[in-house]
Amino acid sequence: MWNDSNKYDRGVNTFSPEGRIFQIEYAFEAVKMAATAIGIKTEEGVILAVEKKLPSRLMDPTSVEKIMEIDYHVGCASSGIAGDAKTLADHARVETQQHKFSFNEPLKVEAVTQSIADLATHFGEGSEGMKEKPMSRPYGVSLLVAGVDEDGPQLYVTDPAGTYLKYKACAIGSAAEGAQAYIKESFKDDMTLKEAEKLSLQVLKNVMEEKIDQHNVEVASVEQTTGKFRIYTTAEVNDIIATLS
C-alpha cells in the first residue's frame, strides 16, 4: 500500500530521499491543469493574454479575474488556483505601495517578482496563534509578472517553488508546451506591440478547446511609452480576434 512516493508527500517540510518535496511538485500539477496564460515582451511593452475557462454559459465572464493590476506599472497574469493568485497579487500590491511610501519611487519589476517569490517560499512556516500565519501549503499558482521600469519592459515568471525567471516570452498552464512551441516559431526580437497582441491571441486560439471570443480570453499590456499597465476592453479584444487567421 505504501510506496516510496507517498511516504514523503504529506509534510511540506520534508524532503524525499531523492531530494524532492512532493507537495511542491503537486502544486506544479495544479498549474499544469489550469487555463493557459501567455506573456510576450517586446521593445514597446509587454503583452499578457489568458484563456478563461467558463464552465457554464450562465456564468458572468467578467467575474473571472485572471489578469490583475499590481501597481500602475506592473500587472500579472495567473495560471493555477485563482484564490492563491489573488493572495500573491495582494501581497505584491502591498509591497509596491509600501515601497512608494518609503522611497517615493515605483518598485522595480524584479523586486515585485522577488516579493511574490518570497511569499511563495514562506509556506509551512509560522505557528498556530500567529497574527498572520503564513500559508501551510505551497501556492498552486504560476504568475506572469509584466511591467516597465527604468530598465525597460520586462516579463518574469514565478512558480510554486518560488523560483522566478526572466523571459522574452513564456506560456504557463495546461497548454504551456504547445503554446511555447508556437511562440518560439513566431517570436522575433524586434516585434511591435501590435504584433505581440496578435501573436498572443493567435497562440491561444490554436491551443484552446473552446472557440475563441472576446469573453473567454483576457488581454492586458504594459507600454513602454506610457509606463502604465492596462487591461483591454472586450471591444479591443474583439478587434484583435478579428485579425486572427
Next chain:
Amino acid sequence: MSKMDFHAKLAGNIFKIDNDDTEKAPAMERGFNPYVTNEGTVAAVAGKDFCKVVGDTRCSLGYTILSRDLSKITKLTDKVVVATAGMRADAIALHKVLLTRIKTYKAKFHKYPDIDVIARMLGNTLYGRRFFPYYTFNLLCGINSEGEGAIYGYDAVGSYDRVNCGAMGSGSELIVPILDNQIKDHNVLEPEAPSDTEIVENVLRDSMHAAAERDIYTGDGLEMFTIDKDGIRFEKEPLRRD
C-alpha cells in the same frame, strides 16, 4: 517665537509634562535633558547641473568650543551628501542610520538610490522619531537622476521640501537673506537655476564668512563640497577662529 525658544520647546515639551496653565517662574534646571545643541552652520545652492554645499567645522557647547575640526557633511552616495546642523551625537547617529539604509537599498535593488529616494528615506527616518526627535537640521544635497542640482531642506521631525538654495543652523538667519538676494529668482515658482559655479561658490563662501563674523557658533574651518556629473569634490579652508 524665536528659533531658540522653539528649540527649547522641542526639547522641553517631551520631557516635562506640565498641565498647569498659569505662568510660573522657571524652576531650577533639574534632571537630565537629553538634548544639547552644538549648532554650526551649513548652506547649499543648487545649480543647473551641479550643487555646492558649505559647512563650518566648529563644534561648540554653550560658550566653549569642543572641537575646531568636526565635519558636518557626510557623503552618502557618489551623487548625494547630507549636511547637518544641530546636535552632534544625533547627527552622527542619523548619518549612520542613513548610510545603513542606503546600503540595504543597494543590496536589495542593485543600484544606489537617487536623491529623491534618499529625500523620502530621510524624511521617514526623521518622522520615525517624531516623539523623541533627532535634534538635527538637515540639507540633503546632490544631483538628481536628470543631472540637475537638487537640495532638500528638513525640519527636525522630517517635513521636507525641495528648494534651490538653503541654510541651516545657528548662522542660517544671517545666510538665508544673502542667498535670497544673490541667488537669482529665489522667490518665483520655477526659478532658473544658476549655471556659473564660480558665482555660486563665492556667494556661499562669503555667506559663511559673514556668518562667522557675527555668529559665535560658526567658525574655525570651512568645508566646500561640489557635486556634479564628475562626482564629489571637496575643499577646505580656514574661517575666523574667534
Next chain:
Amino acid sequence: MLDPTPKTAKDHPEISGGSTIGIKYDKGVLLAADTHLMYAGCYWYKDAQRIHKVADNCVIASSGDYADLQMLLKKLKDKNDYDIIAEDGHQHYEPKDYCKWLANVHFNKRMRVDPYYNSHIVAGVDSKSGDKFLGTVDVHGNNFEGNYVLTGIANYFCNAILDGNVTDDLTLEGARELMTKCFTVLYYKDKSQGDKIQYVTIDTDSNVNFEDPVTLESKWDYHFTKHLTNDHTRDVRFKN
C-alpha cells in the same frame, strides 16, 4: 499588569570626579587627572584612580559619576577579555574602537533618558599602524578626536593654554609642562579641583606608564589672599 510605580532614573551624578586632560606629544599621548572624588561638594575620596587601562594599548581617563565609570570599566574589561579569549592571533579592538563603542553606549543610555554621567578621554596607540589616538566621549554620546582633549570644567580654563601650543613636535617634557600649567590654573580657579595629579603616558611602542600621583606646587601667600583688599568699599564691616 502595569507597574504602578513610575520608572525613575538617576538625574545627577553622585560621587564624581573633576576635569581630565589628554595631550598628544611627538612619541605618544599624555593623560592626567586628579585623584579626588567629590560628593555633595566635599572631597569624599582623596586617593581614587581616575585613569584606567582597558587594553594593552588603550587607556581611559574619566570625569563624572564614579559608579557609572566602574560599571563601564566592567563592560570594557569584558570586551577586552572576549577579545583575548578568542585567541585568534588578532587583537580586534583598537583605541578608536573602544572610543566609538563608549560613544555608542553613552548614546544608547541617553536615548533611554537614563544616561551614564561621564565624559571620557580615550587614549592609545593603534596596534597595527602605530598611530596615536586621542578622543573624547561625552554624556550624550558625542565623540571626536583632537591633538588635545579636555573633559569637565577644563573646557573653560584650559583651551586658552593648550590651543596652538600642542604641535606635532611637542616633546613629553613640553606636554608635561603644559599639563602642569593647566592643572595649576584649575587648582587655583576650580574649587573642586584637587592638587594630587596622576600622569599616565602611552607611547608609540605601546608602553603604558602609570606614574605615582604628584602634588602640585602652589603658592597661596599672595597679598590678596592675606588682606581684605576691598575693605574701603564696604559699608558694614565685620571685625573680630
